[in-house]
Amino acid sequence: MDVTPPSTSLSTTARTRLGRLRERARLDRTALYEVLDAGMICHLGVIVDGAPTVIPTGYGRIGDTLFVHGSTANRGLRAAAGAEICVTVTHLDGVVLARSIFHHSMNYRSAVVYGRSRVVDDPGEKIDALRAISERLAPGQWDVARPPNRKELAATTVVAVPLGEASVKVRQGPPGDEDADYALDVWAGVLPVRQIFGEAVPDPLLRAGIPVPPHVARRWGTP
Amino acid sequence: MDVTPPSTSLSTTARTRLGRLRERARLDRTALYEVLDAGMICHLGVIVDGAPTVIPTGYGRIGDTLFVHGSTANRGLRAAAGAEICVTVTHLDGVVLARSIFHHSMNYRSAVVYGRSRVVDDPGEKIDALRAISERLAPGQWDVARPPNRKELAATTVVAVPLGEASVKVRQGPPGDEDADYALDVWAGVLPVRQIFGEAVPDPLLRAGIPVPPHVARRWGTP
Numbered sequence: 234m235d236v237t238p239p240s241t242s243l244s245t246t247a248r249t250r251l252g253r254l255r256e257r258a259r260l261d262r263t264a265l266y267e268v269l270d271a272g273m274i275c276h277l278g279v280i281v282d283g284a285p286t287v288i289p290t291g292y293g294r295i296g297d298t299l300f301v302h303g304s305t306a307n308r309g310l311r312a313a314a315g316a317e318i319c320v321t322v323t324h325l326d327g328v329v330l331a332r333s334i335f336h337h338s339m340n341y342r343s344a345v346v347y348g349r350s351r352v353v354d355d356p357g358e359k360i361d362a363l364r365a366i367s368e369r370l371a372p373g374q375w376d377v378a379r380p381p382n383r384k385e386l387a388a389t390t391v392v393a394v395p396l397g398e399a400s401v402k403v404r405q406g407p408p409g410d411e412d413a414d415y416a417l418d419v420w421a422g423v424l425p426v427r428q429i430f431g432e433a434v435p436d437p438l439l440r441a442g443i444p445v446p447p448h449v450a451r452r453w454g455t456p
Numbered sequence: 457m458d459v460t461p462p463s464t465s466l467s468t469t470a471r472t473r474l475g476r477l478r479e480r481a482r483l484d485r486t487a488l489y490e491v492l493d494a495g496m497i498c499h500l501g502v503i504v505d506g507a508p509t510v511i512p513t514g515y516g517r518i519g520d521t522l523f524v525h526g527s528t529a530n531r532g533l534r535a536a537a538g539a540e541i542c543v544t545v546t547h548l549d550g551v552v553l554a555r556s557i558f559h560h561s562m563n564y565r566s567a568v569v570y571g572r573s574r575v576v577d578d579p580g581e582k583i584d585a586l587r588a589i590s591e592r593l594a595p596g597q598w599d600v601a602r603p604p605n606r607k608e609l610a611a612t613t614v615v616a617v618p619l620g621e622a623s624v625k626v627r628q629g630p631p632g633d634e635d636a637d638y639a640l641d642v643w644a645g646v647l648p649v650r651q652i653f654g655e656a657v658p659d660p661l662l663r664a665g666i667p668v669p670p671h672v673a674r675r676w677g678t679p
Contacts, residue, residue, distance in 0.1 A: 425654030
């Protein structure tokens with residue numbers, strides 16, 4: 234795939250330049266936004282005491298900045314503050330069943346973001362970041378739920394990483410088998426995988442007479 | 457939660473001892489197996505050129521050994537060979553909608569495995585590992601697809617990590633709000649999230665007359 238104009242292209246560094254399977258790479262910023270904006274959790278990679286640590290957590294995006302948050306007491310997040318981090322978002326779209334074991338694969342969309350993080354200290358930016366994180370997981374809730382108070386804000390660390398160095402990979406479609414294997418009497422194709430929402434389950438402690446709000450109810454059944 | 461007998465308990469080290477939210481920790485080995493055996497992809501954390509890198513990839517388990525594999529040309533996998541790695545498997549089970557933004561959360565099951573990896577060189581163990589990885593993603597396919605040949609095996613690196621140091625976290629159930637917030641006129645509850653399989657899509661190049669095999673067809677609609 235050709236590199237799109239500089240204004241929308243992602244930097245290509247040694248670690249984001251795909252050595253293999255170049256056809257899976259997407260080099261435009263729009264593809265990065267699409268992968269990030271379709272997810273609810275990321276996997277945050279940090280080095281803790283010299284060892285890699287991978288933590289699932291929520292995230293949000295504002296423009297070309299990615300935010301992750303967590304308790305100020307969280308070891309991984311403490312290690313992430315001001316450090317080189319990696320944030321990966323993956324969507325599994327299908328199991329690719331080939332005629333050979335070797336060519337079994339997955340259909341997926343993934344974004345891997347690398348960068349040095351900074352702790353978000355500015356109160357305005359922190360609120361904006363928390364809103365972005367909240368809206369990613371639970372769109373519409375920011376407008377109806379009680380906002381964070383001073384104590385809650387103090388108990389929450391938000392770190393930001395620029396969307397400067399990232400790699401986006403997308404694999405879709407049928408298996409690619411060896412020529413000779415197409416003659417085999419083996420079924421091949423794709424088993425699609427989707428993430429869906431179930432029907433909202435009210436908190437047993439919910440006060441009577443509060444219906445499921447439309448912004449929650451309408452997610453039911455959607456991917 | 458009490459620690460189960462030593463034979464089935466997970467080691468508790470500084471990084472697997474939960475500082476917060478201890479009630480989310482599961483310390484028995486069965487819980488670890490359950491989380492690992494319910495997934496299709498893991499996020500592999502490695503240090504590449506001094507920076508953390510998180511790669512989504514397939515995995516498999518045999519007893520107390522976890523295997524991940526990839527192309528011998530894959531930078532991340534090369535860095536993982538013989539190094540300290542972290543393998544995280546996460547299942548998102550629900551969006552937890554609270555009366556306050558702060559108490560929004562996710563229902564999830566996650567396993568984080570830490571350890572020094574070793575490259576699997578023994579041909580028998582390598583085949584066993586590849587079978588375990590294949591069966592995790594595509595159960596039943598190992599028995600019907602063409603097995604890996606010598607060239608394919610040489611192009612594949614498998615690394616093993618012992619299930620010695622791991623942390624399992626599970627959060628399920630309704631939100632936990634601040635006492636005062638239960639009086640708010642805000643709906644609260646859980647929006648369940650599930651991963652399902654769609655209907656199998658045959659390869660356009662599939663030879664005529666090969667039906668979807670039962671071991672593939674029966675996954676349709678299942679989580």
